[in-house]
Structure formats: structure tokens, C-alpha cells
Amino acid sequence: MSLADLTVRWSGRVLRHRPAGSGRSVLDETYLGLATDNRWSEAGLRAYYFASDVGLVAAEHARHIAIDVLGDYAERLERAVFRVPISLDRVLRLTDPAVVVAMGAGPINTWILDLARTQAAASYLVSQVDRLQGLIVPSVAFLDQPERFNMVVYRDAIDPAVVFGTPVHERDITIVSSGS
């Protein structure tokens, strides 16, 4: 079965966050595609990231800070979490082992921690699957809990006015992370 045959429709509500008090929309595109450390998009590939739950939001953000900040230092960030309705027509579920096999890759848990490899895998999928709108991927913060996931939506494959509903502010959270 080809990768295109494995795409599915997906709709639901997922979470995205911005700095608390920011004047920008949570779906603002100004800096989309410029981050260098997102797992499923190389710099230049514009992608929105979402999370299935607020614990995942906090864990993933804190994890990156802990990697970057040196030991003995800590950061405290106030973030506003929004719930965003999404409706997509062509999504690949990398949480489904059959999709990963169709990619020609080994079990995802054996390579998901390799940032260069996941970014390359995403670029491969975008190039190989016509009109691929997004991925559902395991969270590296919760590899033992496959029901918790990230949704990656590729901006240049969608019309935001059609795909996204109105974001609703869910809550503000404080993320405190110390260096490792």
C-alpha cells in the first residue's frame, strides 16, 4: 500500500500556545518556518504544531529549555494555551506502525530522538505524498503513551480559513525548567 493510500481525514480540537499577553494570534504566521529545533519540519518548511493535551505542551517546551539552558540556571515562562478546531483531509498517522513501515523505516521509537532524521523524514513525506496536509506523531516526551500526540500542519498545503476554526483561550500556564 502506498503512503498516499494511508492518508486519513482528521478533525478535532488541539492545543497551541504563545507567550501570555502576546498581541499576536496563536495562528500568526510571521515566524512560521523559521524555528530550527522543531522535530517534524526543517527550517524553511512552514508548519504549525499542536498538542493533544496541556501536559504535553508543558513537557515538550520545558524539555527543549532544559536541553539548551546550562545547569544551575532556570527559566520561567508564562504561556497562553489555546484550543484550536482543525479539520484536515489528508493526514498521515505516524502513530500507526503500518504507515512507518510504508515509509521504509524501522520502528519509530528507534529514530524519533534523532532530530535530523525526523526532519528529513518529514521533508520526504511532504515531497512524496501529494497534498499532504499534516502528520500525527508521537510526542517524544511521552513515547510510552501513544494516545498523547502532536499534530503537525503544513501551512503551504492548506487554506487556514478552511482548516482552522476560531481559537479559544483555554488557560495560561507557567513553565519552569532548569538546565541539565
Place this chain on the structure above:
Amino acid sequence: MTDIRTAGLRTVRDQLGLSQESLSRALDVSARSVERWEAAGATSTSADVARRLALVSEIAALADEVYGDDVATFMATPRRSLGQRTPREAMTHGDLEAVRQVLINALDGHWA
């Protein structure tokens, strides 16, 4: 030469906790130039310095958006992505793009 407004330069510098000397190194100009620009509110300079000034202003705006009242802590915290330097040290060495990248990475959230 490029004409630029420098009326907000003092505010930007204070926000980032930079001395005139540190900012002058970030911009690759003399400290006297920074002092003069802050007083004058406008100047004419090279395209490269104008680009660096725009970057410093963008860094200040992003730092304020991401860190709010904790910008001073951000500026004083060493990071692996900056070669174990603080943002203040990186900027003083002229490495403005790297500091901008740290803030961009944090703005939309760190993921996966």
C-alpha cells in the same frame, strides 16, 4: 548610506540591559556613535549598520514578547545554542542572528 530613526534606541538598549559600549560592539560602531544617535533621534549610516540596528530592535521586541518581565534573566542565562554564552555576551560579540534564532525558537513554542 541609509537614513534611520534612532529615537527609541535608548529604550531598546535599556530593555536588553546593554551598556552603550556593549551595544556599540553589537553594531560594530564606536560607543560615541551610539551616544550621539541616542541624543539625535536619527542618523545616516551604512546599510550593514542599519540592518544590525533593525535586528537589535527585533531582538528587543521578541524578548519582551517571550519573556516579559524576565528579559533580564534571559539576557544573563548561558545557553548551549549560543556556544555556552549568554545572549548579552553573544550580542556583544556581534552574533545577533543567533540570539534572534533562540527567541524565534521559543516564540511559537518548542515542540516534539
